[in-house]
Amino acid sequence: MIIRPKVRGFVCVTAHPAGCAAHVDEWIGHVKGKGPLKNGPKKVLVIGASTGYGLASRVAAAFGSNAATLGIFFERPSEEGRTATPGWYNSIGFTRAAHAAGLYAKNINGDAFSNEIKAQALETIKNDLGQVDLVVYSLASPRRTHPTTGVVHKSVLKPVGVSYTNKTVDTDKGIVSQVTIDPASDQEVADTVAVMGGEDWELWINALKSANLLAPGAQSVAYSYIGPEVTWAIYKNGTIGIAKNDLERAAKSIDSILKANGGGRAFISVNKALVTQASSAIPVVPLYISILYKIMKAAGTHEGCIEQIQRLFADHMYSARGPVFDEAGRVRVDDWEMRPEIQASVAAIWPRVTTENLAAETDIAGYRGEFLKLFGFGLKGIDYEQDIEPHMTML
Numbered sequence: 001m002i003i004r005p006k007v008r009g010f011v012c013v014t015a016h017p018a019g020c021a022a023h024v025d026e027w028i029g030h031v032k033g034k035g036p037l038k039n040g041p042k043k044v045l046v047i048g049a050s051t052g053y054g055l056a057s058r059v060a061a062a063f064g065s066n067a068a069t070l071g072i073f074f075e076r077p078s079e080e081g082r083t084a085t086p087g088w089y090n091s092i093g094f095t096r097a098a099h100a101a102g103l104y105a106k107n108i109n110g111d112a113f114s115n116e117i118k119a120q121a122l123e124t125i126k127n128d129l130g131q132v133d134l135v136v137y138s139l140a141s142p143r144r145t146h147p148t149t150g151v152v153h154k155s156v157l158k159p160v161g162v163s164y165t166n167k168t169v170d171t172d173k174g175i176v177s178q179v180t181i182d183p184a185s186d187q188e189v190a191d192t193v194a195v196m197g198g199e200d201w202e203l204w205i206n207a208l209k210s211a212n213l214l215a216p217g218a219q220s221v222a223y224s225y226i227g228p229e230v231t232w233a234i235y236k237n238g239t240i241g242i243a244k245n246d247l248e249r250a251a252k253s254i255d256s257i258l259k260a261n262g263g264g265r266a267f268i269s270v271n272k273a274l275v276t277q278a279s280s281a282i283p284v285v286p287l288y289i290s291i292l293y294k295i296m297k298a299a300g301t302h303e304g305c306i307e308q309i310q311r312l313f314a315d316h317m318y319s320a321r322g323p324v325f326d327e328a329g330r331v332r333v334d335d336w337e338m339r340p341e342i343q344a345s346v347a348a349i350w351p352r353v354t355t356e357n358l359a360a361e362t363d364i365a366g367y368r369g370e371f372l373k374l375f376g377f378g379l380k381g382i383d384y385e386q387d388i389e390p391h392m393t394m395l
């Protein structure tokens, strides 16, 4: 079958198996190019391992430190004549490359919020790895079925308290418009915290600890975002920001558990705004990212997921000096994004960007290219006119 991108709003409903594998290979190439980590992780559990920051964490651990990795994700498998979601193909591509390098890599596709998938992961770690020394928690999900109550919580991306009006861009059509988003109800805030807050991370760590599957000194990290004032109403001070505050609360409680477990630690890494499936669904943010990419590329400081996580591992988690924390105990690999001169340039462009000048004032072309790459399109060396089998079995 010839597979072409079919973009519908902020998703692409097709994915290219060979393109996804080539994308993963690019990331592996970046990590190898940076050289091995000294005293890097050896046995790693990545929750949310198939795309974005989680996949980058898995690649950085495996190819920067020869780590064995167990990846948990929730992807739609392929069928006869129908493509899978990209994380399915990414994980097959990653696993092939890891096995070819002689590395252990196993995958569990299912709902990480459920007791069943946790039990399956624990069993796999017990049988295959003994213990893990790093747990990366990188889920981004629109819903969570609570494992004890059975209630389905749906997360929303809304402001809190007052409605919010700002510019946004339809990245597919290239139209800049005003969007007004009504504030979330108390229930919506609570639901978003239930999905994207820290409870599930704590459940994972407690389950691992109770089963004695955390190596002495094991670390855990989860990812957050803060960003500039222009996005605060929808992000930092919105429903997702409140959920991220709960993730920070969880980081502190997990940190005490891991400190008592042979001097480990848990913390939040605040990462850069990047094109991923999760961020493309947030109003306002894609326009900010398009401007940010233009400024950071011009400044020579642009990074993608793999550059961010490789730097997090090399300069913080596994550096001789250890992680550098901000006043709230977080690592900041959003530091280059938040530099005053970068933010001043973004702020200067923001009020003047329109549909007409979008291509000149922003890196919308770069945004679109990155977005398509998430689905395996636009990769060098792939012949997209070639017939390809979409149905692939997970390794």
Ligand SMILES: NC(=O)c1ccc[n+]([C@@H]2O[C@H](COP(=O)([O-])OP(=O)(O)OC[C@H]3O[C@@H](n4cnc5c(N)ncnc54)[C@H](O)[C@@H]3O)[C@@H](O)[C@H]2O)c1
Residues within 6 Å of the ligand: 047, 048, 049, 050, 051, 052, 053, 054, 072, 073, 074, 075, 087, 110, 111, 112, 113, 138, 139, 140, 141, 142, 223, 224, 225, 270, 271, 272, 273, 274, 275, 276, 277, 278, 279
């Ligand atoms: N994209 C950004 O700009 C950005 C910036 C800073 C921080 N972050 C944070 O990084 C984390 C990861 O986000 P991302 O942008 O890489 O997202 P993503 O959409 O690329 O990845 C999400 C991952 O979670 C998995 N997943 C979702 N629901 C699941 C479930 N129920 N069970 C098992 N796996 C499930 C997916 O399969 C995938 O592997 C999030 O906490 C996000 O807030 C993102």
